[in-house]
Amino acid sequence: MRIVDVCEFYSPRGGGVRTYIDRKMTLLAELGHELVVLAPATEDGVEERPGGGRIEWIKAPALPFDRNYRMFWDAEPVHRALDALRPNVVEASSPWRPAWIVGGWRGDAAKVFFLHNDPVVSYPHRWFGAVAPRERIDRAFEWFNCYLRRITPRFDSVVVGGASLARRLADRGIGPVTCVGMGIERDVFSPRRRDPALRARLLVQCGLPESARLLLGVGRHHPEKRWPLVIEATQAAAAGLPVGLILIGDGVDRKTVARTVGGDPHVRLFRPVYDRARLATILASADALIHGCEGETFGMVASEALASGLPLIVPDEGGCADIARPAFSETWRARDVRAASDAITRLFARDQRALRVAACEAALGVRSDRDHAVGLAGHYTGLLGLPDRAVA
Numbered sequence: 001m002r003i004v005d006v007c008e009f010y011s012p013r014g015g016g017v018r019t020y021i022d023r024k025m026t027l028l029a030e031l032g033h034e035l036v037v038l039a040p041a042t043e044d045g046v047e048e049r050p051g052g053g054r055i056e057w058i059k060a061p062a063l064p065f066d067r068n069y070r071m072f073w074d075a076e077p078v079h080r081a082l083d084a085l086r087p088n089v090v091e092a093s094s095p096w097r098p099a100w101i102v103g104g105w106r107g108d109a110a111k112v113f114f115l116h117n118d119p120v121v122s123y124p125h126r127w128f129g130a131v132a133p134r135e136r137i138d139r140a141f142e143w144f145n146c147y148l149r150r151i152t153p154r155f156d157s158v159v160v161g162g163a164s165l166a167r168r169l170a171d172r173g174i175g176p177v178t179c180v181g182m183g184i185e186r187d188v189f190s191p192r193r194r195d196p197a198l199r200a201r202l203l204v205q206c207g208l209p210e211s212a213r214l215l216l217g218v219g220r221h222h223p224e225k226r227w228p229l230v231i232e233a234t235q236a237a238a239a240g241l242p243v244g245l246i247l248i249g250d251g252v253d254r255k256t257v258a259r260t261v262g263g264d265p266h267v268r269l270f271r272p273v274y275d276r277a278r279l280a281t282i283l284a285s286a287d288a289l290i291h292g293c294e295g296e297t298f299g300m301v302a303s304e305a306l307a308s309g310l311p312l313i314v315p316d317e318g319g320c321a322d323i324a325r326p327a328f329s330e331t332w333r334a335r336d337v338r339a340a341s342d343a344i345t346r347l348f349a350r351d352q353r354a355l356r357v358a359a360c361e362a363a364l365g366v367r368s369d370r371d372h373a374v375g376l377a378g379h380y381t382g383l384l385g386l387p388d389r390a391v392a
Helices: 016-030 075-085 097-103 124-128 134-140 142-154 163-171 196-205 227-237 254-261 276-285 300-307 319-323 337-349 352-363 369-384
Strands: 002-006 034-041 045-048 054-059 089-092 110-115 157-160 177-179 213-218 243-248 267-270 288-290 312-315 329-332
Touching: 002 075, 002 097, 016 034, 016 369, 034 075, 054 075, 075 097, 089 097, 089 369, 097 110, 097 142, 110 142, 110 369, 124 134, 134 142, 157 163, 157 369, 163 177, 163 319, 196 213, 196 243, 196 276, 213 227, 213 276, 213 300, 227 243, 227 254, 227 267, 227 288, 227 337, 243 276, 254 267, 276 300, 288 300, 288 337, 300 312, 300 319, 300 352, 312 319, 312 337, 329 337
Parallel strands: 002 034, 002 089, 034 054, 089 110, 110 157, 157 177, 213 243, 213 288, 243 267, 288 312, 312 329
Antiparallel strands: 045 054
16 A cells, blocks of 8 residues: 655654654555655755655745744645545644645545554643643643544544653543554664673763763653753762763753853763664663653653663653653653652662563564554555545
8 A cells, every 4th residue: 555644854864753754654554555745945855765755845845943943834835746646545634724725625635643642742841841830731732622523534544653642631531542662673783782892982981981871862862851950850869879861962052051061071972873883883882771751652762772772761751651661761750850860879879680571571572663554554455444545
């Protein structure tokens, strides 16, 4: 079958969305399906992929506040591309203008609304969480829930990639929702990639001896990731134990992140690592992964870390919390610097060998991205079995 993803947040310099879609494209091709991505760009163009599938770039205006991304606005070029492609399934993976563009397309295809995140958690909860209780914020933004309830009937299915988002949507009366759990490249991430020499070199770059502890954070520099909180928590914990922090990523919040680091020699910022094998080696060679975002849908970085045999320090809400287990993790009250600092101290006060053994055992059960692709293809095939649907 041919699947077309109208994806507003696929960018040449994108992070998790690009990684996810590129892998999904390869895996669906291996399963005998074709994935075509319609993505906004500075100019029209087509990018064929050797393993199957392609990106069709459609000229579109820039997204305000983040020049790495552009936004679909005019429906006509998207509808024209869909008419030419004649997909069996078309996905809208943004709740904003693309959802209305896809929902209003008159073609004969199963329409899927694929929600990758929860804007209420990513934005209002972050903006106003320090001055208002969450229940009050939710009431103030009930209009967004009404908006989703109004648009979802235009689609044959609403899909999410993580259980935490499925629960949040169900609690707000949005659905029915199908959860097709996401996964990672299990053949890339492994505890066997651990490199003690690399760990020692990273600690040296943090100005610390090999006997210190090495924390790792991976993700784009965006306010929703809460890297300043992670940095401040690590600095607080460092008052009682030698610990260094390596942050891998970049983005619109880089200046704020760098300002929070200040002149601290024990916290180092590194640009994104696009070589997956190299990233897997770095993950396996740290002592723990720390993450600050409570709004993650699936927690891909946490899953990659766990598959690498890495213990976790994560908030008690969101996709990362769904992955964490007491045997190999410490969770902390989301949005709380002191709680995060205490979680760092607790984890490194535990038996480090036992932690590592538990994480390595859990690594064997991490869901693969192939599992996700098979589940997604199965769900879409079921949609095509509805009356008046047929696979071309």
